Amino acid sequence: MLNNKSAIVTGSTSGIGLGIARALAEQGANVMLNGFGDRAAIDDLAATLAAAHGVKVLYSDADMSRPGEIEAMVREAEAAFGAVDILVNNAGIQHTARVEDFPPEKWEQIMAINLSSNFYTIRAALPGMQRRDWGRIVNIASVHGQVASSNKAAYVAAKHGVIGLTKTVALENARSNITCNAICPGWVLTPLVQKQIDDLAxxxxxxxxxxxxxxxxxxxxxxxxxxxxxxxxxxxxxxxxGAQQMRGAALTIDGGWTAQ
Ligand code: NAD
Structure with a gap:
C-alpha cells in the first residue's frame, strides 16, 4: 500500500512508535527510526525490518528537544529516501507531580519533546510535501489532549497543544493532498505506562x-x-x-475513556 513512500517516526525505538514503524515498513514504506536505546539493538532492528520488507530503514539519534537536530534528521531522511511523505510525531515523555511541586525543568523538557518537536518536524518536512503535493502528518497526542488528569500538568498542556497544532496545519494545507491528524490513545501498555504502574505498585x-x-x-x-x-x-x-478528507481530526482509541 505504501510502496514508494518514505516515513519518519519519531520515538520509534520503543512502544507505540516501534509498532507504527513496523507497520509502515510492512506496507512497503522506507522508514527513518528515531529515539534512544541500545545502538546495537537498534541497528539490528533496522536491518531486520529492511530485510523482511525490502525497504530502506535508517536510524537517527536526533534528540527531539533540540530543534537543530530535528532539522538535520528531516534533511537526512530527504537525502537518503528522496522525500519525507509520511511524518509521525510520536516521541513523548511523562512526569507526574502536582503543579506546585512540578520541576520547571521537567515542564520545559515535556513541552520541548511532546509539543515543540512536532512544530519543528512539521516545519522542516512540509515544504517537501508541498512541492510534491502529497503528505500525511500524524501526531500521536493522547486522551490527555482532550481531557485532563491530576498530576500531569505539562503532559496535558502539551497534548492539548498538539491537537491545536494539528488543526492549524490541517487548515493551512486544506486545499492540498497533505493531511494532518492526531491520534489520541488511552492506556497502551508500553514502557512509559509500565513505569506508572510500577510507581503506583x-x-x-x-x-x-x-x-x-x-x-x-x-x-x-x-x-x-x-x-x-x-x-x-x-x-x-x-x-x-480513504482518509483523504480527514483533516485536523483527533481520533480517540481509548477503550471508552473520553466517552464517559
Ligand atoms: P515509550 O516510552 O515506550 O516510547 C517513547 C519513545 O520516545 C522511545 O523511543 C524514546 O526513546 C523516545 N524518546 C523519548 N525522548 C526522546 C527525545 N528527547 N528524542 C527522541 N526520542 C525520544 O512511550 P509510548 O508509550 O510508546 O509513547 C509514545 C507516544 O504515545 C508518546 O507521545 C506518548 O505521550 C503517547 N501516548 C502513550 C500512551 C500510553 O498509554 N502508552 C497513551 C497516550 C499517548
Missing part, C-alpha cells in the same frame, strides 16, 4: 497486576489496554486514500 504496596487493574479501572471502561498494533492500524488508515 511501590507507592501503595500492591502487586503490579493490582496496580494495572487500578489504572484501567479508574479511566478505561473497556478495562483493557490498547496495543501499539492497534494505534499503528489507525496510522495506516490515515495514510490511505
Amino acid at each position: 511501590a507507592r501503595e504496596g500492591i502487586s503490579a497486576d493490582a496496580a494495572q487493574a487500578r489504572l484501567l479501572g479508574e479511566k478505561q471502561p473497556s478495562q483493557a489496554f490498547a496495543t501499539p498494533e492497534q494505534i499503528a492500524a489507525a496510522v495506516l488508515f490515515l495514510c490511505s486514500d
Whole structure:
C-alpha cells in the first residue's frame, strides 16, 4: 500500500512508535527510526525490518528537544529516501507531580519533546510535501489532549497543544493532498505506562497486576489496554486514500475513556 513512500517516526525505538514503524515498513514504506536505546539493538532492528520488507530503514539519534537536530534528521531522511511523505510525531515523555511541586525543568523538557518537536518536524518536512503535493502528518497526542488528569500538568498542556497544532496545519494545507491528524490513545501498555504502574505498585504496596487493574479501572471502561498494533492500524488508515478528507481530526482509541 505504501510502496514508494518514505516515513519518519519519531520515538520509534520503543512502544507505540516501534509498532507504527513496523507497520509502515510492512506496507512497503522506507522508514527513518528515531529515539534512544541500545545502538546495537537498534541497528539490528533496522536491518531486520529492511530485510523482511525490502525497504530502506535508517536510524537517527536526533534528540527531539533540540530543534537543530530535528532539522538535520528531516534533511537526512530527504537525502537518503528522496522525500519525507509520511511524518509521525510520536516521541513523548511523562512526569507526574502536582503543579506546585512540578520541576520547571521537567515542564520545559515535556513541552520541548511532546509539543515543540512536532512544530519543528512539521516545519522542516512540509515544504517537501508541498512541492510534491502529497503528505500525511500524524501526531500521536493522547486522551490527555482532550481531557485532563491530576498530576500531569505539562503532559496535558502539551497534548492539548498538539491537537491545536494539528488543526492549524490541517487548515493551512486544506486545499492540498497533505493531511494532518492526531491520534489520541488511552492506556497502551508500553514502557512509559509500565513505569506508572510500577510507581503506583511501590507507592501503595500492591502487586503490579493490582496496580494495572487500578489504572484501567479508574479511566478505561473497556478495562483493557490498547496495543501499539492497534494505534499503528489507525496510522495506516490515515495514510490511505480513504482518509483523504480527514483533516485536523483527533481520533480517540481509548477503550471508552473520553466517552464517559
Ligand atoms: P515509550 O516510552 O515506550 O516510547 C517513547 C519513545 O520516545 C522511545 O523511543 C524514546 O526513546 C523516545 N524518546 C523519548 N525522548 C526522546 C527525545 N528527547 N528524542 C527522541 N526520542 C525520544 O512511550 P509510548 O508509550 O510508546 O509513547 C509514545 C507516544 O504515545 C508518546 O507521545 C506518548 O505521550 C503517547 N501516548 C502513550 C500512551 C500510553 O498509554 N502508552 C497513551 C497516550 C499517548
